[in-house]
Amino acid sequence: MGGNGGSATNADKRPNELLGSWFVRSGWSKGELARQVNRRARQLGANHISTDTSRVRRWLDGENPREPIPRILSELFSERFGCVVSIEDLGLRAARQSPSASGVDLPWTGPQTVALLSEFSRSDLMLARRGFLGTSLALSAGPSLIEPMQRWLVPTPSSPALAEPEPVLESRRPGRLSKPELDLLESTTQMFRQWDAQCGGGLRRKAVVGQLHEVTDLLQEPQPEVTTRKLFKVAAELAELAGWMSYDIGLQATAQKYFVLALHAAKEAGDKPLGSYVLSSMSRQMIHLGRPDDALELIHLAQYGSRDCASPRTQAMLYAMEARAYANMGQPGRCKRAVRMAEDTFAEADEWDEPDPDWIRFFSEAELYGENSHSFRDLAYVAGRSPTYASLAEPLMLRAVDLFAKDREHQRSYALNLIGMATVHLLQREPEQSTSYASKAMGIAKKVRSERVNTRIRKTVDTAARDFGDLNAVVDLTDQLAADLPETAEAV
Numbered sequence: 001m002g003g004n005g006g007s008a009t010n011a012d013k014r015p016n017e018l019l020g021s022w023f024v025r026s027g028w029s030k031g032e033l034a035r036q037v038n039r040r041a042r043q044l045g046a047n048h049i050s051t052d053t054s055r056v057r058r059w060l061d062g063e064n065p066r067e068p069i070p071r072i073l074s075e076l077f078s079e080r081f082g083c084v085v086s087i088e089d090l091g092l093r094a095a096r097q098s099p100s101a102s103g104v105d106l107p108w109t110g111p112q113t114v115a116l117l118s119e120f121s122r123s124d125l126m127l128a129r130r131g132f133l134g135t136s137l138a139l140s141a142g143p144s145l146i147e148p149m150q151r152w153l154v155p156t157p158s159s160p161a162l163a164e165p166e167p168v169l170e171s172r173r174p175g176r177l178s179k180p181e182l183d184l185l186e187s188t189t190q191m192f193r194q195w196d197a198q199c200g201g202g203l204r205r206k207a208v209v210g211q212l213h214e215v216t217d218l219l220q221e222p223q224p225e226v227t228t229r230k231l232f233k234v235a236a237e238l239a240e241l242a243g244w245m246s247y248d249i250g251l252q253a254t255a256q257k258y259f260v261l262a263l264h265a266a267k268e269a270g271d272k273p274l275g276s277y278v279l280s281s282m283s284r285q286m287i288h289l290g291r292p293d294d295a296l297e298l299i300h301l302a303q304y305g306s307r308d309c310a311s312p313r314t315q316a317m318l319y320a321m322e323a324r325a326y327a328n329m330g331q332p333g334r335c336k337r338a339v340r341m342a343e344d345t346f347a348e349a350d351e352w353d354e355p356d357p358d359w360i361r362f363f364s365e366a367e368l369y370g371e372n373s374h375s376f377r378d379l380a381y382v383a384g385r386s387p388t389y390a391s392l393a394e395p396l397m398l399r400a401v402d403l404f405a406k407d408r409e410h411q412r413s414y415a416l417n418l419i420g421m422a423t424v425h426l427l428q429r430e431p432e433q434s435t436s437y438a439s440k441a442m443g444i445a446k447k448v449r450s451e452r453v454n455t456r457i458r459k460t461v462d463t464a465a466r467d468f469g470d471l472n473a474v475v476d477l478t479d480q481l482a483a484d485l486p487e488t489a490e491a492v
Contacts, residue, residue: 013061013062013063014062015060015061015062016059016060016061016062016090016091016092017091018089018090018091019059019060019073019090019091019092020060022077022081022085022089022090023060025081026077026080026081028080029053030053030056030057030060031052031053031056033056033076034051034052034053034055034056036076037049037051037069037072037073037076038050038051040072040075040076041068041069041072046068049068049069051069064092064093065092070087070090070092070093071087071138071253073087073090073092074086074087074089074090074138074139074253075139075252075253077089077090078139078252078289079250079252081290082288082289082290083289083290083291084139084141084289084290084291086138086139086141087138103138103140103144103148104140104144104145104148104149104256104257104260105144105147105148106148106260106261106264108151108152108154108264108267110228110232110268113232113261113264113265113268114216114219114220114235116261116264117212117216117219117235117239117261117265118213118216118217118220120257120258120261121209121210121212121213121216121242122213124209124242124254125206125209125210125213138253139252139253139256139289140256141286141289141291141294142291142294145256145294146294146297146298146301148260149260149263149279149282149298149301150301152263152267152275152279152301152305153301153304153305176221176222176223176224176227177218177223177227177231182227182230182231182234185215185231185234186234188211189211189234189237189238189241189358190358192204192207192208192211192238192241193237193241193358193359193362194409196208196241196244196245196248196412197362197409197410197411197412197413198408198409198410198411198412198448199411199447199448199449200248200249200412200448200449200450200453201244201245201246201247201248201249201449201450201451201452203449204245205242205245205246205249208238208241208242208245209242211238212235212238212239212242215231215234215235215238216235218231219231219232219235229268229269229270230269232265232266232268232269233265233266233269233271233274235262235265235269236262236263236265236266236268236269236271236274236275236278237262237274237359239258239259239261239262239265240258240259240262240274240277240278240281240359242258243255243256243257243258243259243262243281244281246258247281247284247285247288247452248412248450248451248452249449249450249451249452250451250452250455252285252289255285256282256285259278259281259282259285260282262278263275263278263279263282266278272305272306272309272310273306273309273310273311273314273357273360274357274359275302275305275306276302276303276305276306276310276314276318277302277314277317277359277360279298279299279301279302279305280298280299280302280317280318280321282298283295283296283298283299283302283321283325284321284324286298287324287325287328288452292324292325292326292327292328292329293325293329295321295324295325295328296322296325296326296329299318299321299322299325300322302318303315303318303322306318311349311352311354311356311360312345312346312348312349312351312352313346313349313352313356313360313363314356314360314363315345316341316342316343316345316346316349316363316368317342317360317363317367317371319338319339319341319342319345320338320339320342320368320371320372320375321371322338322341323335323336323338323339323342323371323372323375324371324374324375324378326338326375327374327375327376327378327379327382328378328382329382330379330382330383332379332383332389335375335376335379338375339372339375339376342368342371342372343368343372346365346368362410362413364403364407364410365403366399366400366403366404366407366410366413366417367400367410367413369396369397369399369400369403370396370397370400370404370413370416370417370420372396373393373394373396373397373399373400373417373420373424374393374397374420375393376389376390376392376393376396377389377390377393377397377420377423377424377427379392380393380424380427381427385427386427387427387428387429390424390427390428391428393420393424394421394424394428397417397420397421397424398421400417400420401414401417401418401421401437404417411444411447411448412448412450412453414444415441415444415445415448415450415453416441416452416453416456418437418438418440418441418444419437419438419441419453419456419457419460421437422434422435422437422438422441422460422464423460423463425437426460426463426464426467429467431464431467431468431471431473431474432471432473434460434464435464435471435473435474435476435477436473438457438460438461438464438477439477439480441453441457442457442480442481442484442485443484445457445484445485446484446485454485457481457485458481458485461477461478461481464477464478465478
């Protein structure tokens with residue numbers, strides 16, 4: 001038997017009933033789980049791991065595997081079930097980790113934020129086959145996630161007045177950044193954001209992580225405080241984007257760590273609206289992972305923290321995310337109220353005196369319609385596939401699809417809303433219309449490297465096949481899925 005990283009010995013082993021329960025519900029065979037563990041280990045650079053069916057049987061019998069296998073199993077089961085499945089949920093023991101390495105409860109100080117950003121981005125680049133999972137990274141949820149994030153609202157000690165250095169000091173420190181150099185960093189970040197919208201998270205993630213690492217190097221050099229604040233802002237935007245791209249290709253624990261670090265950097269930059277945007281990304285991830293209660297807590301933190309400074313466009317986005325959380329919690333009254341607030345607040349966006357930051361530019365009229373329609377669609381699912389809520393979703397979703405069809409930049413959003421339209425028609429038991437939208441989404445998905453898009457297409461096609469498998473249009477769609485989006489496709 002090949003080496004597998006070993007296992008911790010257990011003198012009095014008993015069957016691991018928790019792991020067994022998750023394993024049975026997953027529908028995987030022992031060989032299939034072993035192959036997935038080996039594939040993920042190779043992506044992490046842990047080439048010494050070579051698991052087989054007999055090793056999986058030992059885990060089920062109570063043997064405790066050594067790291068990184070518990071972390072890998074946690075990620076695999078979390079992705080399989082669409083919710084956080086912790087190491088403890090699997091009945092496995094995690095190795096002792098320092099909070100800074102394993103969790104999200106990090107020190108809220110500038111130097112340690114820089115050090116952690118530098119360390120994490122460097123590790124990610126070193127293991128950049130698919131992204132950094134590492135031996136000490138796990139998803140946080142519930143109070144262990146929310147309570148540390150609440151410290152975002154705690155005031156930091158007042159800083160001395162910001163002042164530019166005297167010219168004589170400037171000449172002695174040639175390493176300091178000029179305004180054109182700072183502007184170039186900001187425009188590069190905008191370019192990365194456009195690439196992500198057009199191409200998905202899989203193609204440019206490593207470039208974003210590399211740029212983030214470069215910015216953390218600059219933050220470790222002596223800079224005027226004004227420059228340091230701007231660098232923290234750039235670092236926050238890059239870390240949020242690295243997290244978003246990681247989320248998009250299915251690296252949930254990696255994404256969460258980047259989001260947390262981005263929030264710390266936004267706080268150091270003194271940019272509350274940017275911090276609220278980072279929290280909204282974390283909220284979206286929690287909805288995706290089946291944790292709408294956590295999502296709502298994060299959105300309320302974002303709304304409270306930026307209540308006196310966020311633009312109408314940013315506030316509208318936060319209301320739309322609040323609606324998504326309420327929808328997934330099965331609270332239609334509060335969901336509808338948040339949808340109305342999103343629409344009313346968005347109507348004020350053009351009257352805002354100041355230009356919106358680039359990171360919120362994505363929240364267009366199309367995105368507003370798309371988010372609100374998805375809220376009603378989610379309500380339909382929670383309410384037992386209710387056609388009433390599906391009918392509320394349809395006109396909004398159709399408007400979003402029409403607007404995104406004319407938008408060459410936000411191709412991933414176009415694909416996601418086409419899929420949304422397909423699911424609405426399935427809820428209304430209109431399979432022919434559904435397959436038309438799903439087929440169109442598949443055509444875009446081939447050009448967009450987004451595991452999130454691919455997963456939603458697969459789920460939609462599976463639902464169509466389950467409910468209307470005898471229709472020729474559904475049979476053709478299933479064949480198209482196998483040809484266009486094979487399961488073996490991997491993101492970089």
